[in-house]
Amino acid sequence: MEYVYGAMLLHAAGKEINEENLKKVLEAAGIEVDEAKIKALTASLEGVNIDEVISKAATMPVAAVATEAAEAKEEKAEEKKEEKKEEEKEEVSEEEVAAGLGALFG
Numbered sequence: 001m002e003y004v005y006g007a008m009l010l011h012a013a014g015k016e017i018n019e020e021n022l023k024k025v026l027e028a029a030g031i032e033v034d035e036a037k038i039k040a041l042t043a044s045l046e047g048v049n050i051d052e053v054i055s056k057a058a059t060m061p062v063a064a065v066a067t068e069a070a071e072a073k074e075e076k077a078e079e080k081k082e083e084k085k086e087e088e089k090e091e092v093s094e095e096e097v098a099a100g101l102g103a104l105f106g
Helices: 002-012 019-028 035-045 050-105
Strands: none
Touching (some): 002 019
């Protein structure tokens, strides 16, 4: 993960994300450098518009959270409606029971 953070730091500083620069950043942070990881990361970032990826990543979770929250709200509303219907059914059946008992004694 620190390799990605190093790449992001270079990007934020306006520096080229290459093996040499990334190695310098990691060493400055006191991280033991793995050359294979640096090569893999720099190769995977070639041709990637980091600003575009960041903007997409920043908006996607918000939309997902908003959707989930709306769905949860709808589920709660449906549950409340069902509970009210069940309570109404119970009340009607209690009234019927009371009326039936009154007929026995009265």
